[in-house]
Amino acid sequence: MEFVEDRDPFPDLRVKIGTLELQNPVLTASGTFGYAREFANLVNLYRLGGVVVKGISLFPRPGNPPPRIIETSCGMLNAIGLENVGVDRFITEKMPYLLGIDTPVIVNILGDSIEEYKHLTEKLTVVPGVSAIEVNISCPNVKKGGVAFGSDPDMAAAVTSVVKENTHLPVIVKLSPNVTDISQIAWAVQQAGADAVSLINTLVGMAVDLKTKRPRLANIIGGLSGPAIKPVALRMVYQVARSVSIPVIGIGGIETAEDALEFMLAGATAVQIGTANFINPRASEEVVEGITDYVIREKLHSVREMIGALDTE
Amino acid sequence: MEFVEDRDPFPDLRVKIGTLELQNPVLTASGTFGYAREFANLVNLYRLGGVVVKGISLFPRPGNPPPRIIETSCGMLNAIGLENVGVDRFITEKMPYLLGIDTPVIVNILGDSIEEYKHLTEKLTVVPGVSAIEVNISCPNVKKGGVAFGSDPDMAAAVTSVVKENTHLPVIVKLSPNVTDISQIAWAVQQAGADAVSLINTLVGMAVDLKTKRPRLANIIGGLSGPAIKPVALRMVYQVARSVSIPVIGIGGIETAEDALEFMLAGATAVQIGTANFINPRASEEVVEGITDYVIREKLHSVREMIGALDTE
Amino acid sequence: MSQYQENATIIRFEQLTDTNIRLTLQTEEIAAAAKPGQFVMIRTGKSKDPLLRRPFSIHQTSSSGRIQILFKVTGRGTALLAHCKEGETLSVFGPLGHGFHIDPAKAACLIGGGMGVAPMLFLAKRICQMKKDTDTDLIILGGRNRSEIEPLLADFHFLDIGVMVATDDGSYGRHGLVTDVMKTISLPDNCTVYTCGPHLMMKEVFRQCRKKKIECQVSVESVMACGMGACLGCNMVAKNSRYVHVCSDGPVFNAEDLEWNL
Amino acid sequence: MSQYQENATIIRFEQLTDTNIRLTLQTEEIAAAAKPGQFVMIRTGKSKDPLLRRPFSIHQTSSSGRIQILFKVTGRGTALLAHCKEGETLSVFGPLGHGFHIDPAKAACLIGGGMGVAPMLFLAKRICQMKKDTDTDLIILGGRNRSEIEPLLADFHFLDIGVMVATDDGSYGRHGLVTDVMKTISLPDNCTVYTCGPHLMMKEVFRQCRKKKIECQVSVESVMACGMGACLGCNMVAKNSRYVHVCSDGPVFNAEDLEWNL
Numbered sequence A, B: 001m002e003f004v005e006d007r008d009p010f011p012d013l014r015v016k017i018g019t020l021e022l023q024n025p026v027l028t029a030s031g032t033f034g035y036a037r038e039f040a041n042l043v044n045l046y047r048l049g050g051v052v053v054k055g056i057s058l059f060p061r062p063g064n065p066p067p068r069i070i071e072t073s074c075g076m077l078n079a080i081g082l083e084n085v086g087v088d089r090f091i092t093e094k095m096p097y098l099l100g101i102d103t104p105v106i107v108n109i110l111g112d113s114i115e116e117y118k119h120l121t122e123k124l125t126v127v128p129g130v131s132a133i134e135v136n137i138s139c140p141n142v143k144k145g146g147v148a149f150g151s152d153p154d155m156a157a158a159v160t161s162v163v164k165e166n167t168h169l170p171v172i173v174k175l176s177p178n179v180t181d182i183s184q185i186a187w188a189v190q191q192a193g194a195d196a197v198s199l200i201n202t203l204v205g206m207a208v209d210l211k212t213k214r215p216r217l218a219n220i221i222g223g224l225s226g227p228a229i230k231p232v233a234l235r236m237v238y239q240v241a242r243s244v245s246i247p248v249i250g251i252g253g254i255e256t257a258e259d260a261l262e263f264m265l266a267g268a269t270a271v272q273i274g275t276a277n278f279i280n281p282r283a284s285e286e287v288v289e290g291i292t293d294y295v296i297r298e299k300l301h302s303v304r305e306m307i308g309a310l311d312t313e
Numbered sequence C, D: 001m002s003q004y005q006e007n008a009t010i011i012r013f014e015q016l017t018d019t020n021i022r023l024t025l026q027t028e029e030i031a032a033a034a035k036p037g038q039f040v041m042i043r044t045g046k047s048k049d050p051l052l053r054r055p056f057s058i059h060q061t062s063s064s065g066r067i068q069i070l071f072k073v074t075g076r077g078t079a080l081l082a083h084c085k086e087g088e089t090l091s092v093f094g095p096l097g098h099g100f101h102i103d104p105a106k107a108a109c110l111i112g113g114g115m116g117v118a119p120m121l122f123l124a125k126r127i128c129q130m131k132k133d134t135d136t137d138l139i140i141l142g143g144r145n146r147s148e149i150e151p152l153l154a155d156f157h158f159l160d161i162g163v164m165v166a167t168d169d170g171s172y173g174r175h176g177l178v179t180d181v182m183k184t185i186s187l188p189d190n191c192t193v194y195t196c197g198p199h200l201m202m203k204e205v206f207r208q209c210r211k212k213k214i215e216c217q218v219s220v221e222s223v224m225a226c227g228m229g230a231c232l233g234c235n236m237v238a239k240n241s242r243y244v245h246v247c248s249d250g251p252v253f254n255a256e257d258l259e260w261n262l
């Protein structure tokens, strides 16, 4: 294990997501970092900008049958099916540890209906140690025939409003990339009060096994993540950052500090590290180290100078 | 150069796209195979199911400034900007050669307005040697504020209708993947008379150069293609094939016969080979060879048994 | 439980058969921490394709800070590993998972088939360290043919436990499956069977154990992304249709706890 | 113009400097068909990442069916090539593009800088074959320092054309740039200058040629996907703001035809 020395001069990496101040712009992406504890002996958690925990629902969910993951070219498909212990057990079993890690904890929530999002918010907002809520709107709206909340501006706004109304915490809405115009959804959730948007969630994909003539995932379709999707993520971050005035958190295929800084140039205020955690469990901390080095080397007053600094003439 | 022996028993690889009979399901994708001549000494063109030529517009287009392409993880972005010689020079300069290659020639067309599609169709439909028209609807509709024809069911249907009304040739509509619900667009163009749909065109993406703080493409955004997008393409083919009754042509990251057969299992009647032509100029013919081998080895009566044969319980 | 990510130098590359390879890797911290039945996740190359690490059981560890893995080329990742050279480095992450539970008071029967032989050596060595008397213990190893199994035996023969071998083609040891051999022997009542190998083999081993009311620990496989409980991708159906996660709840389970559809 | 895709065996791997490598490849058909100034596209590995082939000028060909390429490690693809070993194979596609136009009636001045030296050897050899008298011909080669340029000279010294060398640090030949050397010599009126190297170098070469009204052929670079005119990705601005495609219209152009913003 490498040890990290303290640096001098201490560079300014702070960024703000709504009222939430992060010491640096590097978060971990929901579903790829467990409940942080799994990484505790690999990553100095306190050095991260924050951690986003696995998506939590009102009731425990068993998730999908196996196989749930499959590798694709420079990416992977997952159909975990949002397996989680449910909000009550999350609060009693996972939060005590998370309270002690000295880094902001952002809780990712998901529901099948507006009511579920409401109840989740009510429960989480009073829990000590929860720094912000990230709302996953890529889930199907059961009442509206299973269309994802995130694919319709009105539904996305409705979820956002109900979460905002029930919490004082900063609310980040996590956008689905499987839409015609992601800026339109971003705009709708901004108008509904979101403090920030994060994007992208996974692209819907599929893999087929020629030998068995069956889908490779039990769930047939799954979410594509990893380096393969980075160009799509970067484009969407760029588009959304030009359409909204709230902070944008960039996600998708980020493995290195260079990747992260590219997202910041495109307009991201912060980033999340997802699939890269599987390939290099120290990826998130190494991104922090790399950004630190960059800010020192380039003599920036603050990493914030990078946000949206892309030169397009 | 490898030589290909004739095989016995001669397997049945024929598929039908509208009234167009293909000797096998392997086409080349528009924009990745030039005007076929470029590949003449590498590929036995007559062994392909057909070739789809570079997109043609009513007037010549110079395309975008350089750089136009950039590699990404398991993929590439292109912003060629639809450079082409225009339909008149295409007919006089390129068609004479294409007439002689003894494989169906499908002409890919693109326009900025419904009228352009109409004029293109009128001109091409009378040209000997044109076997079908593939309509690229990923282009911006200049009159409707630059929204892509392919992202709106009504506009997509309108383009399809006007092309159908002006030709007796089979009309394939090539769908954009940058939409919330591709099945809806597929359905709309089927209702408007399309003989087949082909998908996917490229995903909109972007790349950033941290050193120069500039986009890597002069055009800022470009189209993502190659193995990286295969899972998305496969999923969309699967969805569309279950929504429409016309043939579906699968495109996206296909490099091998195995890839092609996976698309057929998911519901494709034929496939197109795109980016793979750059990496292996013989890819298209090798896919034909691989499918031939498969049909023999698996003792299929016809490759058509594969279409939609995915077992999802 | 501590895990380490090390840049491990390849100390030795042994091509055992056409497809089977044994790698000796210098991984100080992993070697020191590893327990029998645990595994490591290895990056098969420097490129982003293949993207994910691949899981391999720890075949044995040495006090000089080395581990061995034993693998078969089955796809792209293992094909890449089959091209690596001594002196090069590989990123190795581990040790991961829950290993075998050894009760020194009980007799042990180790049954490994194919690449399932891999964890058995480490386990057998540890059993020999923990127990004074291994007279009632037994190891049954199976493979397709002589060439697959013979190169592995030297290490087992150093130990004080009897080894029986079965090959599918009869070219070495008994002709048949390890489960055929298992039928011919009478296991002591107070015995634990440890097994790793193809699913059908383990199923049959468990079937025989259950009949005889003998404890059976199995090391199972699943597709994995993270190997450490973070992605929830490696689930498997356990009793009562519940899911367990192979990497964090396993890879070693009490066979009773899994669903075998017997 | 015939192109071939060959699985070329690496006959020789020469690490010339830290970053510069010369590969000798067995490519019967490409070697037989190649012309000076043409290039090949090489797959840098078996994986899908990096995905695209990389373009390299043909440094020289041999009658035994071999070609050489000379390259500098600048990124991931060339780094992979720098790890290949003699005896392994690489997928090589070529020969591609339009090469230099040689007029045996004219004097020739070849100016190569950095990796732009690569196509100059092949060109010089062909000029020697085509012309009886090369007394008025001249080769000017430039590099950063002695170690970059010295290993390349042996092959040039076999030829009947005078060679002048310039290095940035003065550690070999003249101290300075090839374009400084160019200024000091007087080129015959009826002369063609052939040049390849960094953009700014070629620009200066062309500036001097234009002043002296001397023909100048340049070999330029651009990003490429297909290398054969199929993708239209490799465009470059030519005179009158028209686009040319480097792979199919070039890579060698009459400098007059391009836009240099002089």
Ligand SMILES: Cc1cc2nc3c(=O)[nH]c(=O)nc-3n(C[C@H](O)[C@H](O)[C@H](O)COP(=O)(O)OP(=O)(O)OC[C@H]3O[C@@H](n4cnc5c(N)ncnc54)[C@H](O)[C@@H]3O)c2cc1C
Pocket: C039, C050, C053, C054, C055, C056, C057, C058, C069, C070, C071, C072, C073, C074, C075, C076, C077, C078, C079, C115, C118, C119, C220, C221, C222, C223, C224, C225, C251
């Ligand atoms: C805990 C554990 C321990 C293992 N120990 C060993 C060992 O000691 N020796 C050994 O040879 N093999 C072992 N395996 C299996 C080994 O991980 C796979 O053979 C390897 O990942 C295949 O990689 P590939 O890229 O060559 O194959 P791929 O091209 O990825 O696939 C080839 C085949 O292998 C299967 N496979 C792919 N990835 C995995 C995966 N992560 N886990 C299981 N199966 C997979 C695929 O479904 C496919 O059928 C172990 C697996 C697990 C889960």
Ligand SMILES: Cc1cc2nc3c(=O)[nH]c(=O)nc-3n(C[C@H](O)[C@H](O)[C@H](O)COP(=O)(O)OP(=O)(O)OC[C@H]3O[C@@H](n4cnc5c(N)ncnc54)[C@H](O)[C@@H]3O)c2cc1C
Pocket: D039, D050, D053, D054, D055, D056, D057, D058, D069, D070, D071, D072, D073, D074, D075, D076, D077, D078, D079, D115, D118, D119, D220, D221, D222, D223, D224, D225, D251
């Ligand atoms: C016709 C032609 C002939 C060439 N001949 C030689 C030669 O003889 N010797 C030599 O060392 N180099 C030559 N090059 C340049 C060589 O192709 C690039 O150095 C190489 O592609 C870089 O690959 P990479 O993966 O190492 O770099 P990357 O990681 O891809 O990029 C590193 C840098 O190289 C640039 N680059 C990447 N791909 C290309 C490309 N296809 N064309 C041009 N630049 C690129 C990038 O913009 C970046 O600045 C030639 C290029 C062309 C177009």
Ligand SMILES: Cc1cc2nc3c(=O)[nH]c(=O)nc-3n(C[C@H](O)[C@H](O)[C@H](O)COP(=O)(O)O)c2cc1C
Pocket: A029, A030, A031, A032, A054, A055, A056, A078, A080, A082, A108, A136, A174, A200, A201, A202, A224, A225, A226, A227, A229, A251, A252, A253, A254, A272, A273, A274, A275, A276, C231, C232, C233
């Ligand atoms: C295994 C896995 C599980 C995930 N679970 C969740 C989740 O519970 N909630 C959520 O909002 N996103 C989830 N995601 C999406 C990621 O947070 C992230 O948006 C996506 O993977 C793209 O980033 P990446 O390419 O860096 O992985 C999951 C992704 C993976 C790979």
Ligand SMILES: Cc1cc2nc3c(=O)[nH]c(=O)nc-3n(C[C@H](O)[C@H](O)[C@H](O)COP(=O)(O)O)c2cc1C
Pocket: B029, B030, B031, B032, B054, B055, B056, B078, B080, B082, B108, B136, B174, B200, B201, B202, B224, B225, B226, B227, B229, B251, B252, B253, B254, B272, B273, B274, B275, B276, D231, D232, D233
């Ligand atoms: C360089 C390039 C140029 C393309 N030009 C066109 C075009 O003119 N018309 C069109 O409909 N599609 C065009 N495409 C899209 C391809 O035909 C294909 O739909 C896409 O690349 C996905 O397939 P692939 O992953 O196999 O490349 C182009 C793609 C590339 C890479």
Ligand code: FES
Pocket: C223, C224, C225, C226, C227, C228, C229, C230, C231, C232, C233, C234, C235, C245, C246, C247, C248
């Ligand atoms: S492999 Fe990720 S949880 Fe088991």
Ligand code: FES
Pocket: D223, D224, D225, D226, D227, D228, D229, D230, D231, D232, D233, D234, D235, D245, D246, D247, D248
């Ligand atoms: S590289 Fe494809 S046209 Fe030049």
